[in-house]
Amino acid sequence: MQAEKALFIVFAVIAVASALNILLQRNPLYSALSLIGTLLALSALYVMLRGQFIAALQIVVYAGAIMVLFVFVIMLLNQPKDQPQIEKQKGLRYLAIPLAGLMIAEMFYVLRPIHLSTLPADQSVGTTWSIGTALFTDYLLPFEVTSVLILMAVVGAMVLARREGD
Amino acid sequence: MEFHNEPLLAFIVLAPLVGAAILGLIGKNLGERLIGVIACSTVAVSALLSIYVFINHRVQLEQGHKFYNYLFTWIRVGSFRADTSLLLDSLSAIYILFITFVAFWIHVFATGYMRGDPGYWRFFAYMNLFMFSMLTLVLGDNFLMMFVGWEGVGLCSYLLIGYYFTKDFANDAAKKAFIVNRIGDFGFVLGVMLLFLQAGSIFYFDDPARGIHGAFNWVLSQHADPLNMSAIFSGGITTIGVLLFVGATGKSAQLPLYVWLPDAMAGPTPVSALIHAATMVTAGVYMVARASSIYTHAPAAMVIIAFIGAATALFAATIGLAQWDIKKVLAYSTISQLGYMFLACGVGAFGAGIFHVFTHAFFKALLFLGAGSVIIGMHHEQDMRRMGGLKKYMRVTCLTMLAGWLAISGFPLFSGFFSKDEILFRTFTSPVLPAPWSKILWFVAAVTALLTAIYMTRLIVLTFWGGERFKEAGAAHSSGHPAEGDAHSVTPHESPAAMVLPLVVLAAGAVLVGFLGIPDVLSFGKTSNYFEHLIAPSVHEASGHMNEGHSGGIELEDQHGVELSLMLTSTVVALVGLGLGWFWFKRNPLWKPPRLLEDKYYVDELYDGTVVQPIKAGSTNVLWKFIDVRIIDGAVNGAGQIASLFGTSLRYVQSGLARSYVAVLVLGALLIIGYFVIR
Amino acid sequence: MVPLSWYLGLSALLFTIGAVGVFIKRNAITIFLCIELMLNAVNLSFVSLSGFFGDVGGQLFVFIVMTVAAAEAAVGLAIIISIFRNRESLNVDEVDSLKL
Numbered sequence: 001m002q003a004e005k006a007l008f009i010v011f012a013v014i015a016v017a018s019a020l021n022i023l024l025q026r027n028p029l030y031s032a033l034s035l036i037g038t039l040l041a042l043s044a045l046y047v048m049l050r051g052q053f054i055a056a057l058q059i060v061v062y063a064g065a066i067m068v069l070f071v072f073v074i075m076l077l078n079q080p081k082d083q084p085q086i087e088k089q090k091g092l093r094y095l096a097i098p099l100a101g102l103m104i105a106e107m108f109y110v111l112r113p114i115h116l117s118t119l120p121a122d123q124s125v126g127t128t129w130s131i132g133t134a135l136f137t138d139y140l141l142p143f144e145v146t147s148v149l150i151l152m153a154v155v156g157a158m159v160l161a162r163r164e165g166d
Numbered sequence: 167m168e169f170h171n172e173p174l175l176a177f178i179v180l181a182p183l184v185g186a187a188i189l190g191l192i193g194k195n196l197g198e199r200l201i202g203v204i205a206c207s208t209v210a211v212s213a214l215l216s217i218y219v220f221i222n223h224r225v226q227l228e229q230g231h232k233f234y235n236y237l238f239t240w241i242r243v244g245s246f247r248a249d250t251s252l253l254l255d256s257l258s259a260i261y262i263l264f265i266t267f268v269a270f271w272i273h274v275f276a277t278g279y280m281r282g283d284p285g286y287w288r289f290f291a292y293m294n295l296f297m298f299s300m301l302t303l304v305l306g307d308n309f310l311m312m313f314v315g316w317e318g319v320g321l322c323s324y325l326l327i328g329y330y331f332t333k334d335f336a337n338d339a340a341k342k343a344f345i346v347n348r349i350g351d352f353g354f355v356l357g358v359m360l361l362f363l364q365a366g367s368i369f370y371f372d373d374p375a376r377g378i379h380g381a382f383n384w385v386l387s388q389h390a391d392p393l394n395m396s397a398i399f400s401g402g403i404t405t406i407g408v409l410l411f412v413g414a415t416g417k418s419a420q421l422p423l424y425v426w427l428p429d430a431m432a433g434p435t436p437v438s439a440l441i442h443a444a445t446m447v448t449a450g451v452y453m454v455a456r457a458s459s460i461y462t463h464a465p466a467a468m469v470i471i472a473f474i475g476a477a478t479a480l481f482a483a484t485i486g487l488a489q490w491d492i493k494k495v496l497a498y499s500t501i502s503q504l505g506y507m508f509l510a511c512g513v514g515a516f517g518a519g520i521f522h523v524f525t526h527a528f529f530k531a532l533l534f535l536g537a538g539s540v541i542i543g544m545h546h547e548q549d550m551r552r553m554g555g556l557k558k559y560m561r562v563t564c565l566t567m568l569a570g571w572l573a574i575s576g577f578p579l580f581s582g583f584f585s586k587d588e589i590l591f592r593t594f595t596s597p598v599l600p601a602p603w604s605k606i607l608w609f610v611a612a613v614t615a616l617l618t619a620i621y622m623t624r625l626i627v628l629t630f631w632g633g634e635r636f637k638e639a640g641a642a643h644s645s646g647h648p649a650e651g652d653a654h655s656v657t658p659h660e661s662p663a664a665m666v667l668p669l670v671v672l673a674a675g676a677v678l679v680g681f682l683g684i685p686d687v688l689s690f691g692k693t694s695n696y697f698e699h700l701i702a703p704s705v706h707e708a709s710g711h712m713n714e715g716h717s718g719g720i721e722l723e724d725q726h727g728v729e730l731s732l733m734l735t736s737t738v739v740a741l742v743g744l745g746l747g748w749f750w751f752k753r754n755p756l757w758k759p760p761r762l763l764e765d766k767y768y769v770d771e772l773y774d775g776t777v778v779q780p781i782k783a784g785s786t787n788v789l790w791k792f793i794d795v796r797i798i799d800g801a802v803n804g805a806g807q808i809a810s811l812f813g814t815s816l817r818y819v820q821s822g823l824a825r826s827y828v829a830v831l832v833l834g835a836l837l838i839i840g841y842f843v844i845r
Numbered sequence: 846m847v848p849l850s851w852y853l854g855l856s857a858l859l860f861t862i863g864a865v866g867v868f869i870k871r872n873a874i875t876i877f878l879c880i881e882l883m884l885n886a887v888n889l890s891f892v893s894l895s896g897f898f899g900d901v902g903g904q905l906f907v908f909i910v911m912t913v914a915a916a917e918a919a920v921g922l923a924i925i926i927s928i929f930r931n932r933e934s935l936n937v938d939e940v941d942s943l944k945l
Contacts, residue, residue: 008847012855019862019882028874035878038859042889049852049896054904058888061911066881066918073922074874077929085871088938089826092868099832100865106840107857117848120899131908134901139909146912153916160923163930822944824876824937825868832864 007048015041028079032070039063050119050126169373170226174219175235175252178262179305181211182297189294193287202277205290209273209297213266220259227256230703234307234373241310247378248368253307257520257704260697261304261452264524268444268531268675269297271668275535276436278664279542289329293440296322300445304452309358309368309381312453316354316417319446320347326441327433339429346426350416354453357409360401361460370456382459386706393465407460407467410453411474418450419501420478420508425770427501431493435538438493443500443530448523451507455516459706462514468598472512476593476610479505483617485766487624488759491548492537495625499574500530502614506589509611513599515592516705517698521683522589524697525581528679529573532672536567539661539669540629544636550625551756555634559658562666564630569673571626573680575619576740581680583740586615588683591732608732612739619743620750627751635755852893859886873925873935877918884914 018037025031039062046055124130135143185208193201223233233254241248254262273293280289299322303315321344328340361381362368371380391397397404414420419427430442441447454461454471461468479502486498503526510519541548543560557564573582594608636658660666683697751757762768819830863886866879888907895903929935 004847008851012851015855016858016862019859022875022878022882023862023866023869028872028878031875031878035882038882039885042885045852045855045889046892048847049892051892051896051904051907054888054892054907057908057911061915062885066915069918069922070874070878073926077874077926077935079935086936086938087871088823088941089821092825092829095829096865096869099829099836100861102836102840103832103861103864104857106836106843107861108854110843111850111853111857114850114853115848116850116897117846119846119896122899125896125899125901126904130901131904134905135908139902139905142905142909146909149913150916153919157919157923160920161926820944822941824940825871828864829868832868 004048008045011041011044011048014038015045028074029071032067032074035070036063036067039067046126050123052126053128053131054126169375170223170231170233172219172223172233172235172254174215175233175254175305176237178212178215178219178266179252179298179301181208181215182294182301184208186291186294186298189287189291193291196287198277198281198286201287201290202273205294206270206273206277208294209266209270212262212297212301213270216259216262216266219254220263223254223259227254227259228700228703230255232371234375236376245366246362246368248308248310249376249378250311251307251376252305252311253370254305255704256700256702257452257455258304260520260524260701262301264527265300265304265445266297268527268672269440271671272436272440272444272531272535275439275538275665275668276434278662279436279538280434285329289326289434292322292325292329293436296326296441296446300449303449307370307373309361309370312456313354313358316351316413316449316453319441319449320344320351320417323347323430323441323446326437327430329433329437333432335429336432339426339432343426343430346423347416350413350423352413353409353411353416354413357406357413360406360409364402364406382457385459385463388463390463391466393469395466397464397466398470402464403460404464404466407457407464408470410457410460411467411471414450414453414508415474416450417453418447418504418508420450420474420505421481424478424482424501425773428494428497428766431491431497435493435534435541438497439531439534439538442497443534444527447500447504448507448527451504451511451519451523454508454511455520455705458511458516461511462706465598468512468514469603470512471508472593472596472599472607475505475508475510475512476607476614477505478502479509479614480610480617481505481767483614483621484763487617487621488763490550492540492550492553492625492629493534493548495550495621496530496533496537499533499618499622502618503530503574506586506611506614509593509607510589513593513596513604513607515589515596517701518585518588518592520701520705521697522585525573525585525676525679525683528672528675529570529580529582532566532570532669532676533574535665535669535672536563536570539563539665540567542661542665543658545658547636550628552636553629554632554636554755555630556658557630560630560660562660563669566669566673567626567630569676571622573676575622575744576615576736577744578737578740579680581676581678583736584680584683587733587736590615590736591729594732595728612736615736616739616743619740620747623744623747624751627748628755631752632755849893849897853890856886856890856893859883859889871936871938873928873937874922876937877921877925881914881918884910 015038018034018041021034022031022038025034039058043055043058043063046052046058185204188204189196189201196204219233220227223231226233234251235254236249236251238250239247240250273290276289276293280286283289296319299315299318301315303312303319306312306315324340324344327343328337330336358368365381365384367379367381367384369378369380370382372378372383373380385403388403391400391402391404398408399405416423427442427447431438433441461471482498482501482505486495486502489495489498503522507519507522507526510516510522540553540556540560540563543556543563544553547553569580573580576583576586590608590611593611594604596604596607598604599607860883863879863881863883866882867876870876870879888910891903891907891910895901895907925935928940932939
C-alpha cells in the first residue's frame with residue numbers, strides 16, 4: 001500500500017515539476033524536453049493503473065514520434081534567442097495565477113465526493129489482447145475513421161509545409 | 167305596415183357601378199361616343215327601373231308599404247348587425263325617381279359639354295360611380311348603408327371637383343370639400359353610434375322576416391324630449407338628432423360648414439349641376455327626413471335646424487347678390503335654397519322640405535346646365551361682367567333659363583312657387599317653434615325670397631340682356647395686345663343638340679312638376695296634394711302637441727284663410743323682387759355691391775385664421791418638428807446609434823490575439839461549469 | 846491503494862498548468878507543447894477511470910486521442926512552419942491581422 005502511494009507521489013512530482021518547467025524555460029527546445037519528461041512520468045502512472053499497453057504506446061508514439069517531430073521542427077526554425085519579443089496585452093500575464101487558482105479550486109471541489117480507492121479484481125483490462133479485441137469489434141468505426149484522419153493529416157501537412165514552386 | 171320583396175332594387179343601384187367599372191378599367195381605349203353611350207345608358211337603366219318599380223307598386227307605396235331587397239348580412243358582431251339591403255318606401259321612391267331622371271339628362275348634357283377633353287372616360291367613370299353611391303345612400307335600409315353612400319358621394323365629389331387636376335385651385339377646392347365634409351361626417355358617425363347605443367339597432371324599421379328591430383320603432387316608443395338646452399347634451403334622442411344634423415350641415419352646405427360649395431364650382435359644370443345642386447347636397451335633407459321620427463321627438467334639435475336653415479338661407483342670398491361669377495351666384499343660391507329645405511324640416515313639415523328638394527332638383531340643374539351652355543358658348547368665360555345681350559345669340563338657352571329663373575323666384579304657377587310657398591306657410595303655422603319665432607322665421611324666409619328673386623333677375627339680366635360687354639372686352643384686349651389671339655372677341659354661339667335637349671326637358675320639368683304638389687286650398691278640395699299624400703306614410707310629421715302652451719298651431723278652418731293670404735304675400739314678394747331686379751340691373755348692370763358681401767363676409771378668411779393656420783402651425787411646430795423629428799426619429803436614430811455604440815466598444819474584444827481569446831474561453835468555461843457546480 | 850481522486854487531482858493540476866501555459870507563452874511552438882500537455886492530462890484521467898471501473902473503453906479512447914494528437918501535431922507544425930516562412934517570427938502576438 002504504502003509503496004504504491006510512494007511511487008505515485010514520486011511520479012506525480014516528476015510530472016508536475018516537468019510541466020512547470022515547460023512554462024519556465026525560455027528556450028522552446030528545453031520546454032520540449034521537459035514535456036518528454038512529463039510523458040515518461042505519466043507512462044509510469046499508466047502502468048500502475050493497469051494500462052500497460054497504453055503506457056508502452058505512450059512512450060513509443062508520443063514521446064518517441066510526436067515529440068521527435070516537435071524537436072525537429074524547433075531545430076528547423078532556428079530562432080536566435082535574443083530578439084526583442086513583442087508583447088501585446090501585457091495584462092494577460094497577471095491573469096495566469098488567478099485563473100489557475102480558480103480552475104484548480106473548481107476541479108478539486110468537484111473531486112471531493114469521490115472515494116473510490118481500490119482497483120477491481122479483474123487484471124485483464126489493459127492487456128494487448130483486450131484492447132485489440134475491443135478495437136476490432138466494438139470500436140471498429142472510430143478505428144477506421146482515425147485512419148482516414150491520419151491520411152488527411154499527412155496530405156495536409158505536405159501541402160501546408162511546402163515551399164512555393166515545389 | 168307590410169313588408170315585401172323587390173329584387174329589382176339591387177339592379178337600380180348596381181347599373182351605374184357596372185358603368186363605372188367598365189369605364190374605369192377600359193374606358194381609356196374607347197372612343198368618346200361609346201363612353202357617352204355607356205355612361206348614359208347605365209343611368210337610363212336605373213331611371214327606367216325606378217319608374218317601373220314605382221308604377222308597379224304605386225298604390226302600395228301610397229299606403230305606406232315597404233319593399234326590401236336583402237342581399238347579405240354584412241356585419242354581425244355581438245348585438246350589432248348591419249346588412250347590405252335596400253329599402254323602397256315612398257320617400258326613397260321619390261328620391262330615386264328624380265335623381266335618376268335628372269342625372270340622366272345631366273349625363274347627356276355632359277357628353278356634349280366635355281367633348282374633346284382628354285379625360286372623358288375618367289369623368290364619366292366618376293359620374294357613374296357617384297350615381298352608384300347616391301343610390302346606395304338613398305336606398306340603404308340602415309344607417310351604415312347610408313353612411314357608405316354618404317362617404318361615396320363625398321369621395322366622388324372630391325374626384326370630380328378636382329377633375330382638372332392640373333389646376334391648383336381645383337385641387338384645393340376638392341380638398342376643402344372633402345375635409346369640410348369630413349368634419350360633418352364626424353358628427354354623423356357619432357350620431358349613429360349614439361343611436362345604436364340607445365336603440366340597439368341601426369336599421370330604420372323592423373323586419374320580422376330577418377329578425378331585426380328598427381331604431382325608429384324604438385324612438386317612437388319613447389317620450390319626446392323636452393324643449394330645453396339640457397336636452398341637447400343629455401345623450402338622448404335630441405343629442406342624436408343634433409349630431410346627425412352636424413353631418414347634414416357638412417354634406418348639405420349649411421352654416422357653418424357651407425364654405426366648400428362655392429369653391430366646388432372649380433369642377434366642370436355638369437358636376438356642379440348633378441352633385442352640388444340636385445343630388446349630393448340634398449342627401450342631408452334626405453337624412454333628416456328619413457330620421458323624422460327622431461326629430462319629432464327632439465324639439466330642441468328641430469329648433470336648431472329651423473334656425474340654421476333660415477339663417478343660412480338669408481346669409482347665402484345676401485352673398486349671392488354680390489358675386490360676378492355666374493356659377494358662384496348659383497352656388498350661393500343652392501346654399502340658400504337648401505336652407506329653405508332645412509327650415510321646412512325644422513318646423514316639422516318634412517313633406518314640404520322634400521317637395522322643395524324635388525322641384526329644386528329640376529330648376530337648379532336646369533340653371534346650372536344653362537350656365538354651362540352659356541360658358542361654352544362664350545368660350546369658357548364665366549364672369550358676368552363680360553357677358554350681356556346673349557339672348558340674341560343663344561335663344562334656346564335663354565328661353566330655358568328664363569323658365570328656371572321664374573321657377574326659383576317663386577313666380578306663380580311655376581314649380582318653385584308651390585314648394586316655396588308650402589314651406590313659408592308651414593313655417594308661419596309651425597307647432598314646433600315658440601309663438602313669436604315662427605312668425606319671425608317666416609319673415610326671414612320671405613325676405614330671402616325677395617333677395618332670391620332680385621339676384622336671380624340680376625343674373626339673367628346681366629347675362630342675356632343689355633349691352634354686349636364681351637365685345638368691349640374683346641376690343642380692349644385686341645387693341646392692347648394685337649399679337650394675342652383673343653377668345654373674347656369671338657361671337658358667342660348656341661350649344662349643340664346634346665346640350666340643348668336636356669335644357670328643354672328640365673325646363674319642362676321646372677314648369678310642370680310643381681303641379682304634383684298643389685296644395686288643397688288651391689284645388690278647392692277636388693284633388694288633394696298628391697305629393698304630400700305620397701310621402702306622408704314615410705315621414706313622421708310634427709303633430710300639434712309638440713309644444714304645450716307654446717303652440718303656434720291654428721285651428722283647421724282658419725288654416726285655409728291663412729294659407730291663401732300667405733300665398734298672396736309671397737306672390738307679391740316674388741313680383742316685387744323680379745320687378746326691382748329688372749329695372750335696377752337693366753339700368754346699371756355693373757352696379758358695385760358692398761365690399762362685405764362681395765368678399766363673402768370674410769368667412770373663409772376667418773376660418774383660415776382661426777382654424778386652418780393654427781392647425782398648420784401646430785402640425786408643423788409640434789407634431790412635425792417636435793414629435794416626429796425629435797422624439798420618433800430620435801428614438802429610431804437613437805436605437806441605431808446605441809447599436810453602433812455597442813459595436814464600437816465591443817470591437818476591442820476582437821484583438822486578433824489568440825492568447826486573449828484562449829483566456830476568455832477558459833474563463834467563460836470556468837464560469838459556466840462553476841454555475842452548475844454550485845447548483 | 847491510491848485513491849482515484851488523487852489521480853484525477855493530478856490530471857486537473859496538469860491540465861491547469863497546460864491551460865495557463867497556452868495564454869502565458871508567446872512562442873507558437875511552446876503553446877503547442879502546452880496543448881499537448883493538456884491532452885495528456887486528459888489521457889491520464891481516462892486511463893485512471895478505465896482502470897478503476899474495469900472498462901477497456903477508456904484506454905481505447907486514449908488510443909484514439911493519441912492518434913488524433915499525432916495528426917494534429919503534424920498539421921499544426923506545418924502551419925507554424927508556413928507562418929514562420931512569411932513572417933520570420935514565431936511570436937503569436939505578431940499574428941493579429943484578424944483584429945477589427
